[in-house]
Amino acid sequence: MVAFKLAFRNLFGAGLRTWLNVSVLSFAFVVIIFYNGYLDGWNKQAYIDTKDWEIGNGQLWHPTYDPYDHYSLQDAHAPVSGNIQKLISSDQLTPVLITQATIFPQGRMQNILLKGISPAQQIIKIPSKSLDTAGSIIPAVIGKRMAFAAKLKKGDNVLLRWRDKNGTFDAKEIQVVDVFSSNVSTIDNGNIWIPISQLQQMTGFENEATLFVVDKTYTAGNIDLWIYKDTHFLLKEIDDIIESKKAGSVLIYGLLLIIALLAIFDTQVLSIFRRQKEIGTYIALGMTRWKVIWIFTIEGSAHSILAILLGSLYGIPILGYLQIKGIPLPKTMDSYGITIGDRIFPSFSIGLILSTILLVVISATIVSYFPTRRISKLNPTDALKGKIS
Amino acid sequence: MENRSLISISNLSKRFKVGNGEFLALKNINLSIAEGEFTGLVGPSGSGKTTLLNIIGSLDIPSDGTAEVLGKSISTLSHKQAAMLRNLNIGFIFQTYNLLPVYTVFENVEFALLLQKKTFAERKIAVMEALDWVGLTDKVKSKPSQLSGGECQRVAIARAMVKRPQIVLADEPSANLDAKNSHHIVQTMKRLNKELKTTFIFATHDEKVMQYLDRIISLKDGEIEKDEFVNHAKNE
Structure with a gap:
């Protein structure tokens, strides 16, 4: 609890830097949900249409x-x-x-x-x-x-x-x-x-x-x-197309996620570099090095919590609107030979949202943890003096 | 009745690596500090005061010899045991206060108790009592950035004292303060020493602090040059 409280205090205290990191990460979070929801919606629609028009129940x-x-x-x-x-x-x-x-x-x-x-x-x-x-x-x-x-x-x-x-x-x-x-x-x-x-x-x-x-x-x-x-066999072609589309989209949102995670990593490295005196104080007050590592990891990871909250703030109305109104597709898509409507209605399932939250939180925690390992090698007396090593 | 010894140091040396060579910061130190002492390690910069204080505080270990604090040999403590010793028995006061800037005065003082997993009710009573000792009950909601240097150091004293440690280590506590504040904070610590029987050990070269000390251990080039008890009654 102390770690979470301290982490959020420090994050809010860092001001603009925190919000820049959080903004980029929240954008990655919303884009991941959007892309996957878009493809899931397409998939769902293609399944229904293909069953209704061509394959029935097999x-x-x-x-x-x-x-x-x-x-x-x-x-x-x-x-x-x-x-x-x-x-x-x-x-x-x-x-x-x-x-x-x-x-x-x-x-x-x-x-x-x-x-x-x-x-x-x-x-x-x-x-x-x-x-x-x-x-x-x-x-x-x-x-x-x-x-x-x-x-x-x-x-x-x-x-x-x-x-x-x-x-x-x-x-x-x-x-x-x-x-x-x-x-x-x-x-x-x-x-x-x-x-x-x-x-x-x-x-x-x-x-x-x-x-x-x-x-x-x-x-x-x-x-x-x-x-x-059966329908599973007959719909395999659609599954394959969606899978290949998903693989392609991973490149786009993966890049975005990497940029956001790099920013967090960079912030963590800078934090540990600048806040050595604070680290020394924690140790002097009776914290073990691992507890200090935990505090800093939580702090980095808390970026993801804020990103999810911020992403929800603007993501829910935007994605909700798209889910209801659909995304219009160019007429040329008709001639691609794949089952696709005039509009795609994205499908944002609970599973998709939860798995994206997990992906963002876990990846942010991992990149937050790596720079903090330095703390375990830090000499507390040097840290208290704020000696840069 | 003679007070029991809390700290016992024998044949202690400390070496640091400097480039390819070594620097001997402490040489063959032997001393014993008893419960309730108000002691100062005094000497010029580089004499080894802070190094000795860090070893007593289990933040560092001796290269040779032994340092026993509250019956525990510092050299043999694991990180976890050392952290436990500091958490329960040792309070630190630093030259630059080292308060957590994002926390209020109350939370800074409370922090030491959070590590001891005390309940909120217990923490609140202890924190308010500690802030009362240093006269800062009206600043509980202030952040360190809103306080003067003297007030920050008083918060640091409250933080060190709130867990009722047996030993408080103060490293140049008056170095960043003006004369009035220096006297005030040392008088506060002296009062706590008398009332709570807490052992205070200072690393200082400030004359204003020295005049309050009961025992002055002078260090020079890492060696004890003089170790004397001060008779204040005689001085007065």
């Missing part, structure tokens, strides 16, 4: 299906078995058939992934209900990125060419019946969604699917030849 994949290998797509399909048909009927999963195709918007040629989905499905947010039309033309829904890239809009017709199961090319016009807006670019860029029954008929893959998206009630795991991929 997927059942055909053993040959590899989303990164379009050459294998030709073989990545199989008939829907009776077991699975029951699950489809009970709305626990919905089939998706995927094949490669080409469209010719404004006379240009563009390779796409043609995806068949049930218009009645409600597991993912793709507006498949719009595909439930009675006309002779094939209805299609596309995302806003695809619409932009192909210069297509709702009501436009475009020529589609595909190959059937025998490798024979066929072509027909499709009509864009809806353009959806989603943060998940992997269901949008280069994707055209049509009714699965029509795609099965066009390709000759009658009653076949490439994968199934499952809902929250699905618990069966692997079924028949279909391999269950």
